[in-house]
Every structure is written in C-alpha cells, then in structure tokens.
Amino acid sequence: MINFTYQNPTKMVFGKLVEEQVGELTKKYGKKILLHYGSRSIKQYGLYDRIIRSLQAADVAYVELGGVIANPSLELVYEGIKLCKKEHVDFILAVGGGSVIDSAKAIAMGVYYPHDVWDFYVKGVVPKQALPIGTVLTIPAAGSESSIATVITNYKAGLKRACRFDILRPVFAVMNPEITMTLPPYQTASGVIDMIGHVIERYFTNTSHVSLIDRMSEGLIRTVIEQGRIVMNNPTNYDARAEIMLAGALAHNGSLGVGRIEDWACHNMEYEITQVSGISHGHGLAILYPVWMRYVMDHDVERFAMFANKVFDVPYSDDLETMARTGIDFLEAFYREMGMKMSLREVGITKDQLPQMADLVSKSGTITIGNFVTLDRNDILTIYTNAL
Amino acid sequence: MINFTYQNPTKMVFGKLVEEQVGELTKKYGKKILLHYGSRSIKQYGLYDRIIRSLQAADVAYVELGGVIANPSLELVYEGIKLCKKEHVDFILAVGGGSVIDSAKAIAMGVYYPHDVWDFYVKGVVPKQALPIGTVLTIPAAGSESSIATVITNYKAGLKRACRFDILRPVFAVMNPEITMTLPPYQTASGVIDMIGHVIERYFTNTSHVSLIDRMSEGLIRTVIEQGRIVMNNPTNYDARAEIMLAGALAHNGSLGVGRIEDWACHNMEYEITQVSGISHGHGLAILYPVWMRYVMDHDVERFAMFANKVFDVPYSDDLETMARTGIDFLEAFYREMGMKMSLREVGITKDQLPQMADLVSKSGTITIGNFVTLDRNDILTIYTNAL
Known part of the structure; x- marks a missing residue:
C-alpha cells in the first residue's frame, strides 16, 4: 500500500x-x-x-x-x-x-x-x-x-x-x-457498465498489498452485476435501483482507489470512441475492457485470475491463464447480456478511423496512457484494431 | 434499503x-x-x-x-x-x-x-x-x-x-x-476483534436489500481475519499493519451502516464486562459474539448462513442452520486463535455478578437493547450466563 x-x-x-x-x-x-x-x-x-x-x-x-x-x-x-x-x-x-x-x-x-x-x-x-x-x-x-x-x-x-x-x-x-426507474434500458446498462469500469480502472494496479480495497471492490462489482440483471428485467424494482445508485457513488468517490496507483487507460481510449461513434461512454467501455484485458493480462495473470475467482466464482486452478481468460469471457458475456454491441465495427467505426483515434489519445505519439501497463500509440492502435 | x-x-x-x-x-x-x-x-x-x-x-x-x-x-x-x-x-x-x-x-x-x-x-x-x-x-x-x-x-x-x-x-x-508495529499481541488482537465487531453490529440487520454494503462488509471482515493472522505471527509486517489500520477506520466511519438499521446489543453488553473484569473491549466482544449469535440466529438463519458462506467459505446447502452454526464456530475459533480466553469465567467473572450486570445494561429492566433482535433484561442475563 x-x-x-x-x-x-x-x-x-x-x-x-x-x-x-x-x-x-x-x-x-x-x-x-x-x-x-x-x-x-x-x-x-x-x-x-x-x-x-x-x-x-x-x-x-x-x-x-x-x-x-x-x-x-x-x-x-x-x-x-x-x-x-x-x-x-x-x-x-x-x-x-x-x-x-x-x-x-x-x-x-x-x-x-x-x-x-x-x-x-x-x-x-x-x-x-x-x-x-x-x-x-x-x-x-x-x-x-x-x-x-x-x-x-x-x-x-x-x-x-x-x-x-x-x-x-x-x-x-x-x-x-x-427517479432512475424511468431510465431507458440502454442508459441503465451504460450506467452499470460505467460504474464497474470505475472500479476496474482502480483494481488493476501494480501496487501490492491492497487486499482490503480489492475485496470491497470485488463486492461492489458482484453486486452491480447482480442488481444490473434485475433492473434490466424489472426497471421499477426500487431495491435494485437503490443498490445501483449507491454503487455508482461509491465506485467513483475515490475511496476504492486509496493506497494504490490507478490505471485509467481504457477511459482515455474510450473518449475517442464516443466522439467518433456517438455511443454512450459505458458502451464504449464495454467494448474496450475485454480487449484491453486480453492485451495486458500477461503482465499480472495472478491478478486477473483473482478477479475471475472473486467476481465470477471461477475456481482456482494451476492454470491461471485459463482462469483469467474465463473471467474476461464472463465479463464480456455480461456486457452482451446488458444489450451492448461488442465491437467497434457494429457501432459504425471503420478501420481507417483508428489511426487518427490513436493519434488523438496519444497526442500524436507524444504521450503514453495507463499505469498498470503503459500503452503507447502503437498499443492503443492495436487495442482499437482488436476491438474492431 | x-x-x-x-x-x-x-x-x-x-x-x-x-x-x-x-x-x-x-x-x-x-x-x-x-x-x-x-x-x-x-x-x-x-x-x-x-x-x-x-x-x-x-x-x-x-x-x-x-x-x-x-x-x-x-x-x-x-x-x-x-x-x-x-x-x-x-x-x-x-x-x-x-x-x-x-x-x-x-x-x-x-x-x-x-x-x-x-x-x-x-x-x-x-x-x-x-x-x-x-x-x-x-x-x-x-x-x-x-x-x-x-x-x-x-x-x-x-x-x-x-x-x-x-x-x-x-x-x-x-x-x-x-507506529502500530510495537503494539503487544493482546492489544493487536483486541483491535482486530473490535473492528470486526463494528461491522458485525451493522451486518446483522432486519433491513432487506442491502447487498452492496453486505458484500463490502464481508470483504472487510475477511481481510481483517487474514491480515490479523499475519500480524500475530509477524508484528512488524508493514503491509498487514496497513490493511488493519485502514480497515479499522472503514469499519466504524459509518459507511458500512448506510441504508440499514444497526444492532449494537453486544457493544452494550460488553461495556459491563470490561467494567467488571478489566479485560479489553475487543476481548469482551470476542466472548459475547458467538454466544449472542447462537442465541439470535433463528431470527434470520439465512443471514447467518450467508455470513458463514461469504466470510468463511462454508458451502451452501439446504441445511442453513448447520451452515450458520459452522460459521459461528469458525468465528469463535478465530477469536481463540487470536489468543482470547473465550468465557467470562476465565476472565474472572462469577455467576453471582451477572444479574447486576444485566440490570445495569437494561437499566433495571426498564429498557431493551438491540435492533436485529430486541433483548430485554432476561435475554441479557441468559446471554451472560451462556457466556460464563
């Protein structure tokens, strides 16, 4: 810490x-x-x-x-x-x-x-x-x-x-x-994905010995996934709306980022997706996270295996890589279940737009983004391409 | 909520x-x-x-x-x-x-x-x-x-x-x-138990649909148990000391009590134990919680089974009562592992002192304590007696 x-x-x-x-x-x-x-x-x-x-x-x-x-x-x-x-x-x-x-x-x-x-x-x-x-x-x-x-x-x-x-x-x-009961499904789902994202950006860190906040973060993500499913089927369920509304505040008030270096690469990459396609921020994040996770998971496969176990109950095994991949698959499946189209192509972005998007994120290659794994312009372009 | x-x-x-x-x-x-x-x-x-x-x-x-x-x-x-x-x-x-x-x-x-x-x-x-x-x-x-x-x-x-x-x-x-590395084992253990207590007092509630805070509370208790074991064996482990110190603040800053009615019966009963015996507040709580839990568990055996599952990995089964009892046994074993004498008798309290203690807690039977289960003077005396 x-x-x-x-x-x-x-x-x-x-x-x-x-x-x-x-x-x-x-x-x-x-x-x-x-x-x-x-x-x-x-x-x-x-x-x-x-x-x-x-x-x-x-x-x-x-x-x-x-x-x-x-x-x-x-x-x-x-x-x-x-x-x-x-x-x-x-x-x-x-x-x-x-x-x-x-x-x-x-x-x-x-x-x-x-x-x-x-x-x-x-x-x-x-x-x-x-x-x-x-x-x-x-x-x-x-x-x-x-x-x-x-x-x-x-x-x-x-x-x-x-x-x-x-x-x-x-x-x-x-x-x-x-007040949130009348939100349309796309907006509800985008919100749920956004708040999970705020925790993911903090959860994937190189700071060791941050168990307390890890456990509380996993608890938040689990709850939002569970309650998100409930409100998609029953938008006027007050209790589920309440859990989600409270989670949204706790996910991003900074309390789940204390004592650790946060990442934020996907948020930086997402802004350009919204800019170009007009989809919601949450939707853009849903497309990016699984791709980003598969791109960076080798950097700390133990952490991704832990995420898979604690959030999606993937049983621990010697094969941490498969555990990690299974967790990412579950996350991707959840986003799809929430109604999200899961590729940039499906939201109208074409391959030829990607280099300029990567340029904008990296300020023409002059800056890198992310702290868990540092991404330069080429990494960003590869992630966009993998998300196509 | x-x-x-x-x-x-x-x-x-x-x-x-x-x-x-x-x-x-x-x-x-x-x-x-x-x-x-x-x-x-x-x-x-x-x-x-x-x-x-x-x-x-x-x-x-x-x-x-x-x-x-x-x-x-x-x-x-x-x-x-x-x-x-x-x-x-x-x-x-x-x-x-x-x-x-x-x-x-x-x-x-x-x-x-x-x-x-x-x-x-x-x-x-x-x-x-x-x-x-x-x-x-x-x-x-x-x-x-x-x-x-x-x-x-x-x-x-x-x-x-x-x-x-x-x-x-x-x-x-x-x-x-x-600064906390030089704390003696008894004080370290008492602190760990006290902070778990602050979460338990809020966790056992009759308010339904409080999943988010439940999950975060379970995460905190799990972490404190894990890190508590580490510091008892290695008092100068900075990382474990840091997790515990942070947990102590989060356990009692009120954030894990939002949206629910809290209990606090055991804290009220503990004060008299410290008064009479001079043991630490955490030690008194360690003696009381298992006894209190077994006394009130029928009131909401599902919640006790959930506690057992989420905090101690007791597998879910149809027999919720056994699950609940197993969880309480694990908690009691942890307190013992932390070096606590687990009965009132062992800390020098005798049977004849109990009625007056119950009188003081209940103001001579004029008030009840607790919200999860309301306890009157007779309940308090029974719990003290069961803890003897």
Missing part, C-alpha cells in the same frame, strides 16, 4: 423523496443559485416542480440554464460562466446525470478564472477557487455526484478531456432511486 | 511518516491546541518528538494533558475541559487510540456546555458546539479517528456509556501503520 490522503466531504442524502430537502440543503451555501440541467425530461416526472417548490420554500432565488447534452459541451460551459457572473450566482445546483454535473463543475471553476476554462482540461492549470456545487442525481453512472472529476467536450477542437480537482467535489448529492 | 444521510468529512492522511504533516494540518484550525494523549509510550518511539517538531515548525502553540487510561475516565475529561477554558484552546489534537480520541471528543463538547458533560452520555442532551479535533492514531481498533462516537467511563457511578454526534467527527486522522 502506498501513502495517501483521502477526504470526501460530500453529504449523501439518499432515498425516497429526498429531493424535497434540496431547498434546505442549498440555502446553507447560496442565496442566488444557478439551476443547471439537461433536457426537459426532468420536468416530465414532476422532479423539476418538486425542486422549485423546495427552493422557493427555503427562499433560494435561482436562474436557470438547461440544455446540457450527453458529452457536455464547452460552449454551454462558457454560457454558464457568463450567466453566473452576470447574475452574481453563489452556488450551482446540478440536476441530472454525470454530464450535467460535469458541466456544473466546469462552470464553477470558470467563474473565478480570468482566462479560458478549457485550460484546466488541457494545460494542467490548477483552479484556485470554484463555486460550491450541489447535485440532484438522475442517472447513476459517472459518479460525478461525489467525485472530483469533470469531463467536457470541446466540439470545435474535437476533443473530450477530463480533469480532477478536490475543490470540485459537490457539497451534497441528493439521490432518489425512484 | 432505508433512506439515509451520510457525510464523513474526516481527512485521512495515511502512510509512512505522515505524522510529520500534523503541524500543517493543525494550523488550519488552531493557534493554541490541547495535545491530549495517554501514557508516556508515545514518547518512547519518537512519535511525541516528531509531533512536537511538526507543531513548532507550523507555529502552533500547545498545552498538554496526558494520562488517558484504557476506558477513559470522566474525571480526566473534566480536567481537560477546565484546562481548555483556562488556556483558551481552540483545537484538540488527540494522539493515541480510541480511548484518547474518545476523551478528546468529550472535552471538545464539554468546553461549550455550561452543565455537566456527562449529560451528553446519559441524558440524551445534544451538543450544539464542539472544539474541532484532529487525531494521530496509534492503536487501530475503535475507529474513533473518523467516527462520530465517544465512550467514557464514569468510575464513581460505575457506568461506561457512549454517545454519537456528527460534530464530534475529527477533521483529520493521521495514520501511520509503522
């Missing part, structure tokens, strides 16, 4: 009708807030009305900015920053999934930054200050409701990039599993 | 030599602090000197109050409150195990309370304010370094009592596993 510092002050307010507490939670931080959301869908199910009523009851004034899209755009972030400055907003309430929350985080740090907020994503600039953010989560997947991460897409530049700063962690996360 | 609110803002600073950061961590909160500790043992290993140097380098002034004993006394708490008021202390740094930290928590809320601080423990009074606390942990066991709980003994009244308030959660927990 390596030295670490970990702090997660996000207040999780979880359960039925907890969105009715949002006004009281918000008024500790803001007098005039930005209500940030995506589509009108939050208005369809009465969620918008309940939030507005709660804000009004707590005497919290608000301005609105909707229109956040999947893979949230830098353009709308600029608009949000302008609006917050003009209206002297002191708090952002993000109502939505990871895209809305990530957009809110970008706006929050952009308000205090005199230059281009995109600098935080591509130039390594560290924000000194950010508006506090609260969240009402509607899509469990990204874990952004209690994470330090934000991912924004600069459509003009054709770049999707992430950054992570402690000051971006939301002050509260209001999480009502009932 | 039931609705819940959870927040744990404690900053965990973990690893080798992290105590050298304590000055920088402290100066954000305090200009003049109370340095609270137990015996001189912190001075033997250079820890005290490193902390003093770090505080001085950060220009933090301090007054000292040592002398905290196992089962910390209300008398010393009074002394600490007086000292903090007189010296205008604005922060308490607790260097020690659960006893020191619990004592610090009592002082922290006593400083702002015009009446007797004992009211918080026995009268249900809720503190409005408390001094912030930081901790340097030397004994992983109680989890007090990032918990909201404090347990104090009023020796005059012969009462050991706990209370829990969010404002008592320490602002930071400095955790260096190296």
